[in-house]
Structures are given as structure tokens and as C-alpha cells.
Amino acid sequence: MPTDMTVPAPRRSSRRVFLPIILLAVVAIAWSGFWWYATSRVSTEMDRFIAKQAELGRQISCDQRSVGGYPFRIEVHCASPKVEGNRAGKAFSANLGEINAVAQVYQPNKVLLEAKSPMVLVDKDGDGVTVTSNWTSAEASASIWTSGPQNADMVIKGLTTTVDRGGQTQTMFDTANVEAHIRLAEGADAAPGAYDLAADVDAKAVAPVDLFLGASSPLSATFRGTITRIDLQPMPMEDRLRDWADNGGTLTITQAQLNRGPSSVKASGTVGLETSGHPSGDLVVALSGVPELADTLKQSGRVPASLTSLLGVGLSMLGKPTNIDGKAAVEVPVKVANGKVNIGAFPAGKVPKLF
Incomplete structure (x- = not known):
């Protein structure tokens, strides 16, 4: 009776197929764990920053805050951020339409920011002056290392700012474009x-x-x-x-x-x-x-x-x-x-x- 010498071949072929899949799964699980750890650290640092500001008398809040961007980015979204506090002994509040921050998981020290208008600043003391700013786009970026900030950039286009004093409104800036850079x-x-x-x-x-x-x-x-x-x-x-x-x-x-x-x-x-x-x-x-x-x-x-x-x-x-x-x-x-x-x-x- 003839012997079939080709029987073991499928086993070697199966190992060649499944080994890369297993390695890929291990890498995916490890990367997911790393992303989860990185986003957890971001949330922790944000909570710590907000708590520190509260100690200094500034209350910071978001109507809705979320962290996402899986698998390669860390994205932080803050809807209707608000700051309340005192400056030079005067109470104020500041509201912004929206803030989005993005960083790559492999480059978390470089952060890109986008802010959406309007921004409303209210002086709660005295005559209650209200400053309102609208813009077409507002973007910023910063690179921060353990030794301190390395660089920062800001570009605002189509900025218009009005001031309301007792019902009388005056335009302070009309269709302004602002660009600023700082480099170590x-x-x-x-x-x-x-x-x-x-x-x-x-x-x-x-x-x-x-x-x-x-x-x-x-x-x-x-x-x-x-x-x-x-x-x-x-x-x-x-x-x-x-x-x-x-x-x-x-x-x-x-x-x-x-x-x-x-x-x-x-x-x-x-x-x-x-x-x-x-x-x-x-x-x-x-x-x-x-x-x-x-x-x-x-x-x-x-x-x-x-x-x-x-x-x-x-x-x-x-x-x-x-x-x-x-x-x-x-x-x-x-x-x-x-x-x-x-x-x-x-x-x-x-x-x-x-x-």
C-alpha cells in the first residue's frame, strides 16, 4: 500500500498563516493598552489642572468633555468651556463656543488646538461690561518638554470684537487677522x-x-x-x-x-x-x-x-x-x-x- 508523504505539509502551512495573525493581535492588544493608558493620563492631568485652578479661585468647566482618537491620536473635546474667577480683584466669567485639542500618541508633547467662537467675557463688577469676539478660525499649537515650552504658534483669522457698556455696543476690532509665534x-x-x-x-x-x-x-x-x-x-x-x-x-x-x-x-x-x-x-x-x-x-x-x-x-x-x-x-x-x-x-x- 503506497505511503502519502505530503500529509505534514498542511501543518507547516497553518503555522505560517496563524503566527503573523497572532503576532498582530498581540501588537494590537499592546497598542490598545498603551492608548488607553495615555488617554487615562490625559484625563487625570486635566482633572488635576482644573482642581489646581479651583484652588486659585478659578472655576473651569465644560458642558461636555470627551477623550477619543483611537488608535493613533489623543483627541480632547470640550463643549462650551467656561471660566469663572477674579482678576485684579474683579469677578469675571468667560465662555467659549468649543475647544478641541489633538496630539499624536507617539508625540504627546506636541498639541494642536482649535477654538470655535464666540468668546464672551463678562465683567461681573461695576457696570457689567461684556466683550464678545467672533472669528472665522482660531488655531494654535505648542511643543512642551520636561525642560519647559519649546515653541508655540497661534493664528486667528477674521476676528471681530465688540464691547457692550450699558446697552451701548462698540466694535473694537473689525475683521482682524492675528498671527503670533514663539520659539526657543x-x-x-x-x-x-x-x-x-x-x-x-x-x-x-x-x-x-x-x-x-x-x-x-x-x-x-x-x-x-x-x-x-x-x-x-x-x-x-x-x-x-x-x-x-x-x-x-x-x-x-x-x-x-x-x-x-x-x-x-x-x-x-x-x-x-x-x-x-x-x-x-x-x-x-x-x-x-x-x-x-x-x-x-x-x-x-x-x-x-x-x-x-x-x-x-x-x-x-x-x-x-x-x-x-x-x-x-x-x-x-x-x-x-x-x-x-x-x-x-x-x-x-x-x-x-x-x-
Whole structure:
């Protein structure tokens, strides 16, 4: 009787089929366990943060909070977030439409944020001022390591902000676009705790400026600089400024420029804070469109005619000719120290303490 020598073959074939499936199942189970652990940690840290804020007098809540994103992302959704607390001794509340945060499981230190309008800020003391902001889109991202934040970015498009005082509503910002970036400074010359800063703003109208000058006009601004010895850990602004001053922090302004109509202001230099709380520093400031600005101020009636005349003549005497983007301008040195401002050798006023 002949012997069939091919019988064992199916066993080897079965092992080849089932072994990868078993390994894949093990990996899937391990990954699921890791994702579950990561999301649990996120929920725990969120609860801890909210509890810490409550100790500081700020109550944070969401109408609905969820954590998802399986298998490769961690997604946190907060519907109608609300903050209630006190700032500078005044009670306030802030409501936001929605916040969504996303991080990759394999890169949890990099977080992407999306906020949906409206944002309503209510001053519960005094006359109950209400500030309402709407936007087309608002996105942010941040990379945070154990040593501290590495970088952060924010882009807001189509921002419109209104202020309601006793039933009277005024638009503060009309169709503004805001972009801001902060990066940990790199290179051999980078100072400890130094960050590079960049920001750009453009708006169809900015009510406080338009009201002061008596006419509406688009406005744009640009800032580039580096700040040193700044602690970005959460703390009250007054404490942050005091800490910055005590550590000898500085802000080097590479470029700060504001354009409105025919006038532009451009500044560069280095500023800081004295331990008394007064700003200090040396700047070079250039101004173009001086005659047009003086005429606008004169027509607005908010500045005495004598001062507007002095603006046009005095700057030319104190400064030297230069240009801003090809436009004729006047450049003057500005020194801030001991709570006083000097333009050249002439006193120009006082500056308040910041803490």
C-alpha cells in the first residue's frame, strides 16, 4: 500500500498563516493598552489642572468633555468651556463656543488646538461690561518638554470684537487677522531662557485708534524680537513681570512697525524692567507721514493745536532724516529710565509702573 508523504505539509502551512495573525493581535492588544493608558493620563492631568485652578479661585468647566482618537491620536473635546474667577480683584466669567485639542500618541508633547467662537467675557463688577469676539478660525499649537515650552504658534483669522457698556455696543476690532509665534532661541549665542518672538496683525479698523484720530483706516503691525530670562510657567502677570525684572530679563526689538494710512512708526532697541517696576531701555524710533498725522490730530480736536504744530516742527529739529519702506521719515532716539521718557535730550513725559 503506497505511503502519502505530503500529509505534514498542511501543518507547516497553518503555522505560517496563524503566527503573523497572532503576532498582530498581540501588537494590537499592546497598542490598545498603551492608548488607553495615555488617554487615562490625559484625563487625570486635566482633572488635576482644573482642581489646581479651583484652588486659585478659578472655576473651569465644560458642558461636555470627551477623550477619543483611537488608535493613533489623543483627541480632547470640550463643549462650551467656561471660566469663572477674579482678576485684579474683579469677578469675571468667560465662555467659549468649543475647544478641541489633538496630539499624536507617539508625540504627546506636541498639541494642536482649535477654538470655535464666540468668546464672551463678562465683567461681573461695576457696570457689567461684556466683550464678545467672533472669528472665522482660531488655531494654535505648542511643543512642551520636561525642560519647559519649546515653541508655540497661534493664528486667528477674521476676528471681530465688540464691547457692550450699558446697552451701548462698540466694535473694537473689525475683521482682524492675528498671527503670533514663539520659539526657543537656538545657537551658541542664545541666552538662557531666551525665546524668539514674531507677530503680525492687520485689521480693517481698530476703534480706539480711529476714535482718537477721528477717522477710520486699516491698520497693520509687525513685531520681531528676542526675550531673555523669561519663565513661561503659569503665574499671575504681575509676578511674572517682577520675576523677569529680578532676573535681569531683556526684550531686544529687531523690528516693531505700525502702519496706518500714510503714517508709519518703526522702532528698534532693547528694553527691560527696573526692579521698581518701571520700564527702561534705549530705542531708535522713526516716524513717517508726520504732516499727515499732525493734520489728522488737529482735525480730531483731541489734541491742542499747539501740540500738533510742535509735532510737525519739533520732531524734525530733534531727529534726523531717514525712510520707512521708501517713505520720508524722521528718526529720533528715545530713552526710558527712572519712570521718565526722554526724546533726545528733551523730557517727554512719565511712564507708569508695571508691577
